[in-house]
Amino acid sequence: MAKVNMNIGRQPMPVRSPEERRRDFLEVALGYTEELALNEASRCLDCKTMPCVSGCPVNIAIPEFISKIKDGDFEGAYKVINRSSSLPAVCGRVCPQENQCEAKCVRGIKSEPVAIGRLERFVADLHNAREREKTEPVSNNGKQVAIIGSGPAGLAAAGDLASFGYGVTVFEALHTEGGVLSYGIPEFRLPKSIVKKEVDNLKAAGVKFLTNTIIGKTLTVDELFDMGYEAVFIGSGAGLPNFMGISGEGLNGVYSANEFLTRSNLMKAYLDSPDTPIMKGGKVAVVGGGNVAMDAARVAARLGAEKVYIVYRRSMQELPARREEVEHALEEGIEFMLLTAPVEILGYNNPDDKRDAKNGFVSGMRCVKMELGEPDEKGRRSPKVIEGSEFEIELDCVIMAIGTSPNPLIKSTTEGLEVNRRGGIIVNEATGATSREGVFAGGDAVTGAATVISAMGAGKLAAAAIDKYLKEKD
């Protein structure tokens, strides 16, 4: 067994300097070198109890893959991860490891946890850079499965089902595959070439992708069964963006984070001469404190904003975004207005000139200061308005990043598909089975906005359950 090195600290991730990266869309984190990866791997205690594995939503055999890295068998390490995860290069970049595997790492008790995510990314990137042996489609067993949505849940389910021998077709509403990986997460955090590679791998394995096909509109779930699909997996994502319901949200310059990020990421509005417009420059406030809020703020800065604020009603401690994203945002000059809540978005209105081009555009936002009350039953301290604390900030653009509600398109056209009070599809947690026979679901369409890895895990779980269901059906 390789020796454990107790003398070195967690190896830092090489990143491009804030000055260099804050105005472009190239990837921020550069990835470990082989030396850094070997050093970091040597910090792993290879605990027999493997607490890290229990922290991983898809239970990757973490000590096993790190041991392979210690041995210099990087491809072997990749294969270990790939047993449990379909998207290692993606998850190594976007997983909130500090709340998952790394939160359980024994090394984290006295010093810092092993950088599991960075090691995952290292082996995945090495694997992807290598010349590929051609993936041959597994011989088709004659049964067809339909997957709705090509985000992390759909891609994971498609990959597993294809490897089990099913004919798999993925239906995507947009013109590009990848779901949130394409429209939501910006290039500088997840290069689209990585997403494309994952999709191309699936295509090589025989998975068919039909873009521009909206299930619930172009075709219904029932029509998929009529067409000969014997099982359906719904991984359609979260859907409708939430707004606060305050005055001024209809003004020009108010975006949902979904719209702002889609314009920049999917429609490539960040390029020099895009066909799709986006507001660039000026003063921007992003309302919310999750990863999506951080992404929107950092995109706004890169598009040339002179000032970008994060407006969040709780304090730094409660920010739901990944620590690393918050740190990167701070380094890039994003200003955090904490314990602050908007009460009204203010608009420009020139009463003397109805044709003034600025009429109807955002001019600012009225906010109140908040304080945190006693913790509720979940332990979260709920914010309360401080009386008389109102103030105004000058703005040109407001981006609402306060979550999404499930999309009604599939639910409203699929009879017998049960949803909960919030509109999420109800499933058996162990199998992903819905109230309709042969229909399975997973990811944000079930849970509401969550993480890439949990969606991927749900896709894998459902793929196994679909396999079992179709075998038992015979």
Place this chain on the structure above:
Amino acid sequence: MYKIVKRRELNPTVVMIEVEAPLVARSAEPGQFIILRTDEDGERIPLTVADFDRERGTVSVIFQIVGATTYKLSLKGEGDYLRDFAGPLGMPTKTEGINKVCIVGGGVGCAIALPIAKKLHGMGVKVTSIIGFRSKDLVILEDEFEAVSDELVVMTDDGSYGREGNVCVPLKEKLEGGETFDKVITIGPLVMMKFVTLTTKPFGIPCVVSMNPIMIDGTGMCGGCRLSLVKDGERVTKFACVDGPDFNGYEVDFDEAMLRSSMYKNFERHAYDAACNLLKKEEV
């Protein structure tokens, strides 16, 4: 890729294309829309379904050349391909429970009004159509409307064809003259639809308007197409792509919708000029 099988210029700036899209043609209904992209990296633009042929597997859309994307689209000929063509999106226009209807179309909005008139006429509904244009050379689809209307009134702002004036003039005359309709359905520029609702309101006739705001995905994901309805004094946010595009005209906040439609005006003007300049250079 989606093939353009037929292309027809209806007037100098309005073009109709018939596109091969069998899955869309299968389930499209009047009042719904599609989203297309001309080329890779092109903009997604929503266009309302003007006609569909389930047997041929084609969907027709009519567009006015107003910006860079519609300009590029206008250059595509028969046999050329569109990169993307997705739909049908939005809710179909409700046609139940109508015996007598007045359809009020303005400009290129008539392209959207026509399939609704056609469907209602086919159901045996008595259809009165009022269609309005700026001038004679912009008149489109007159024969098509004639074929599906019990009565057709053509208006031009400058009086160069049909009657002079806007569409509200004959509508008001009819209503004041005691004519009644179960519903008025209006499609056209926002300002026209606003005035149609103001005209019909005193007569207590339900008035449906078709909204066509800026949108990206068209499936309820981006929220760009939101508009405000005012119901019993309360403001409610709705998404045109999934809740509409048809709305109760008496509830729509038209002033906000008009401001929102101008959000990218400057950008569009520059993009249009740039697209034209680029093509001029290529010609040289």
